[in-house]
Amino acid sequence: MRTVLLLALLLASTPFFSQTEDEKQIKAIYDKALTDGKAYDWLDHLSNQIGGRLSGSVQAQQAVEYTKEQLDLLGLDRVWLQPVMVPKWMRGTPEFAYFETKPGLTTNVPICALGGSVATPDGGLKAGVVEVNGIEDLEKLGREKIEGKIVFYNRPMDPTLINTFASYSGCVDQRYSGAAEAAKFGALGVIVRSMNLRLDDYPHTGSMGYGDMPVNKRIPAAAISTKGAELLSATLKLNPNIKFYFRQNCKQYEDVQSYNVIGEIKGSTYPNEIMVVGGHLDSWDLGDGSHDDGAGCVQSMDVLRLLKETGYRPQRTLRVVLFMNEENGLRGGNKYAEVAQDKGENHVFALESDAGGFTPRGFTIDASEENLEQIQGWKGLFEPYLIHMFDKGGGGADIGPLKDGNMVLVGLRPDTQRYFDHHHAENDTFEHVNKRELELGAATMASLVYLIDKYGTIPSKKVKG
Amino acid sequence: MRTVLLLALLLASTPFFSQTEDEKQIKAIYDKALTDGKAYDWLDHLSNQIGGRLSGSVQAQQAVEYTKEQLDLLGLDRVWLQPVMVPKWMRGTPEFAYFETKPGLTTNVPICALGGSVATPDGGLKAGVVEVNGIEDLEKLGREKIEGKIVFYNRPMDPTLINTFASYSGCVDQRYSGAAEAAKFGALGVIVRSMNLRLDDYPHTGSMGYGDMPVNKRIPAAAISTKGAELLSATLKLNPNIKFYFRQNCKQYEDVQSYNVIGEIKGSTYPNEIMVVGGHLDSWDLGDGSHDDGAGCVQSMDVLRLLKETGYRPQRTLRVVLFMNEENGLRGGNKYAEVAQDKGENHVFALESDAGGFTPRGFTIDASEENLEQIQGWKGLFEPYLIHMFDKGGGGADIGPLKDGNMVLVGLRPDTQRYFDHHHAENDTFEHVNKRELELGAATMASLVYLIDKYGTIPSKKVKG
Numbered sequence: 001m002r003t004v005l006l007l008a009l010l011l012a013s014t015p016f017f018s019q020t021e022d023e024k025q026i027k028a029i030y031d032k033a034l035t036d037g038k039a040y041d042w043l044d045h046l047s048n049q050i051g052g053r054l055s056g057s058v059q060a061q062q063a064v065e066y067t068k069e070q071l072d073l074l075g076l077d078r079v080w081l082q083p084v085m086v087p088k089w090m091r092g093t094p095e096f097a098y099f100e101t102k103p104g105l106t107t108n109v110p111i112c113a114l115g116g117s118v119a120t121p122d123g124g125l126k127a128g129v130v131e132v133n134g135i136e137d138l139e140k141l142g143r144e145k146i147e148g149k150i151v152f153y154n155r156p157m158d159p160t161l162i163n164t165f166a167s168y169s170g171c172v173d174q175r176y177s178g179a180a181e182a183a184k185f186g187a188l189g190v191i192v193r194s195m196n197l198r199l200d201d202y203p204h205t206g207s208m209g210y211g212d213m214p215v216n217k218r219i220p221a222a223a224i225s226t227k228g229a230e231l232l233s234a235t236l237k238l239n240p241n242i243k244f245y246f247r248q249n250c251k252q253y254e255d256v257q258s259y260n261v262i263g264e265i266k267g268s269t270y271p272n273e274i275m276v277v278g279g280h281l282d283s284w285d286l287g288d289g290s291h292d293d294g295a296g297c298v299q300s301m302d303v304l305r306l307l308k309e310t311g312y313r314p315q316r317t318l319r320v321v322l323f324m325n326e327e328n329g330l331r332g333g334n335k336y337a338e339v340a341q342d343k344g345e346n347h348v349f350a351l352e353s354d355a356g357g358f359t360p361r362g363f364t365i366d367a368s369e370e371n372l373e374q375i376q377g378w379k380g381l382f383e384p385y386l387i388h389m390f391d392k393g394g395g396g397a398d399i400g401p402l403k404d405g406n407m408v409l410v411g412l413r414p415d416t417q418r419y420f421d422h423h424h425a426e427n428d429t430f431e432h433v434n435k436r437e438l439e440l441g442a443a444t445m446a447s448l449v450y451l452i453d454k455y456g457t458i459p460s461k462k463v464k465g
Numbered sequence: 466m467r468t469v470l471l472l473a474l475l476l477a478s479t480p481f482f483s484q485t486e487d488e489k490q491i492k493a494i495y496d497k498a499l500t501d502g503k504a505y506d507w508l509d510h511l512s513n514q515i516g517g518r519l520s521g522s523v524q525a526q527q528a529v530e531y532t533k534e535q536l537d538l539l540g541l542d543r544v545w546l547q548p549v550m551v552p553k554w555m556r557g558t559p560e561f562a563y564f565e566t567k568p569g570l571t572t573n574v575p576i577c578a579l580g581g582s583v584a585t586p587d588g589g590l591k592a593g594v595v596e597v598n599g600i601e602d603l604e605k606l607g608r609e610k611i612e613g614k615i616v617f618y619n620r621p622m623d624p625t626l627i628n629t630f631a632s633y634s635g636c637v638d639q640r641y642s643g644a645a646e647a648a649k650f651g652a653l654g655v656i657v658r659s660m661n662l663r664l665d666d667y668p669h670t671g672s673m674g675y676g677d678m679p680v681n682k683r684i685p686a687a688a689i690s691t692k693g694a695e696l697l698s699a700t701l702k703l704n705p706n707i708k709f710y711f712r713q714n715c716k717q718y719e720d721v722q723s724y725n726v727i728g729e730i731k732g733s734t735y736p737n738e739i740m741v742v743g744g745h746l747d748s749w750d751l752g753d754g755s756h757d758d759g760a761g762c763v764q765s766m767d768v769l770r771l772l773k774e775t776g777y778r779p780q781r782t783l784r785v786v787l788f789m790n791e792e793n794g795l796r797g798g799n800k801y802a803e804v805a806q807d808k809g810e811n812h813v814f815a816l817e818s819d820a821g822g823f824t825p826r827g828f829t830i831d832a833s834e835e836n837l838e839q840i841q842g843w844k845g846l847f848e849p850y851l852i853h854m855f856d857k858g859g860g861g862a863d864i865g866p867l868k869d870g871n872m873v874l875v876g877l878r879p880d881t882q883r884y885f886d887h888h889h890a891e892n893d894t895f896e897h898v899n900k901r902e903l904e905l906g907a908a909t910m911a912s913l914v915y916l917i918d919k920y921g922t923i924p925s926k927k928v929k930g
Binding site for chain 1: 495496499500624625627629662663824826849850851853854880882883886899900901902905
């Protein structure tokens, strides 16, 4: 009877013991992050000593060197640079724009060139304006109304969507493809309302592309601040014949050498199962890229340090990867996946933080149902930290190329309400990152990595079975 | 058979229909708040046109007039001012402090008088310093080590608590009672580390009290910025004999007349069941009180407007109450409850927003188990808005005096990570409130008020049965 009771107690207590151990380890991670985090200091350096880190820039190279140096100091098993060729686009001198209601009567508006755009002619470009609510309007208007004009894309982000990334997705085609599409109808240039939910004076840049359009057909594209867009639109309603002038001398150069920065802790038991945690080291050039994505880089770096400092030795190989060139090319993400495949590496898990350094709310998970359920089963462990989102969804741009139908891809999901106030704009700066919010994100990531490492991922039956 | 089927369908569909109706109404509220909210504009005026609204000040009176005027414009059934006498304490000229490591070698540190403190002597107060980790240390040190000294309370807020209000609670006794307690041991004054989780240069004020200590025994109390506290503490470790000097000429005046501002929509079906939604109109004087608690006031005002504009007519009487003097007296909250009792009014529900204008995360609920369960049963309706906290807990200071063991008291719970960076300090200002976050809070409050109004509260069996 005693033995049976003991056995029953043992059996009953096993999950509790494990639960307690996980609770303890996760508490140790959060405590460490909040009392002795390194993420904020690293971000201070990246943002305030280096600044905006556009691919191919001196600052991007400085960021590579700085983060490698800092990872070296952590005493990981291995730190290295992974070469990758990246595009180099430069903004040149500050852009300038106005609209002219009658000859000599002009109103300046804040603009910035979109990343990848061609320049205007040297003296600038001046033309009539046709406002549209999106690419679909071009067809309706036809070449007749567009030819020789500047197309003004003014569809705002939908403020009623609670997830502001969904609002962004609903608009960003104007920015990415607006120029290429308008050029087909004979437009001379495009001006795109900034992807910003707030009315303010900051133009927000971001990538755009011309597809396979010949260089001599490409037309310049710039973003206008949301207040500028509102003013331009209101003025056009009063006077559809106003002219818009803008000048930018941005330029695309030859690709240059750059690097992904990688640090690794070798797995103690399953060294061939690789887990990745990362963000992208490049940023746009207008601000200092604190939220996008300095935050994700320093959080990812701190994940390894937090596990190490709390005495946790991963069973699986854990890598921090600071990807280069997410913003205008994704070359770093593609290169990392390519090398992994060439080497036949077995990546089981990747976690990306690329949605700002705000209070973490949870994760989006791109995985099989079994893996999704396993992660959702850990919900209770995260509850004390107010982490409540465990939704099906994308992991992140940089880790996307790793996707193989078997591994688990996860994105950290911070609060999104303020993100697009800063995204790709001059005010994406260090003072808008809160230390605790950043640290909570790092701890949340480290906790998930710990659980994944401890319990493993569930291999897909189709692949394995 | 057909009838049975129809009945079954009807029965089965009833909850779904209702669910859909609630979902629709709540969506309408959120959409309205995010596309046509008024809270942010009202807050702009309160913060930037009026400013800090300390009880008894000209600005507090201006805020009473402005908010009444704005409520008048909403076309409610009734808007009125409820007179209440409030304490009047004034800071006087800016405070000044330094520590002296040797005669003539001084270092200035940022301080501010605590609300309710007496002044220092005209020429200031200079004395040796004894650092303590809290009130409990006084007894250990004894009169011998404290008499003639300035007591420096330096227990920091605990950074490992995820809910920063819990960290605040763990420290605020130093601020509230530190002077009264230290005076018992012969201290000449007290300096209290600011209730701030961040290291910065802002001193944070807040209320303190002397209990029934005779006026001539009272000693002055000031807050020091967290960086100042760290510097002072580090210096004391090197040289325990340094002197601290501070000067403040704050003063308590006679009580003055002020008002709670109240607006009401009469209930269509149960006019005698009263629901309150509110915040406090007074603030501290250093910043403009945008988060504490301008945000709560404008959100509460918008709750009535949002319901009205989405076409919802409450069955119960709904009142917005902007309470006066939460910060240093709670006279408005006490007066409101007193008048309610005198008139025999039946308050069934009160909701307060007094935790900043940040992204709402949920509610704390002070109610019977039945009412708690009813509210928790609505969790699914709030999920699309990322509202996930439905915890047992306090409602709020101003609505506290209404508590009668029967009614439902609820506090809005926004994200707390940044709150104490700003709380009671010079940087509690408008630019730190995000429009969407503020609006989401108002919509979250309005949605709960809608549900409470529609389904009613559950009367306590003890009282009714």
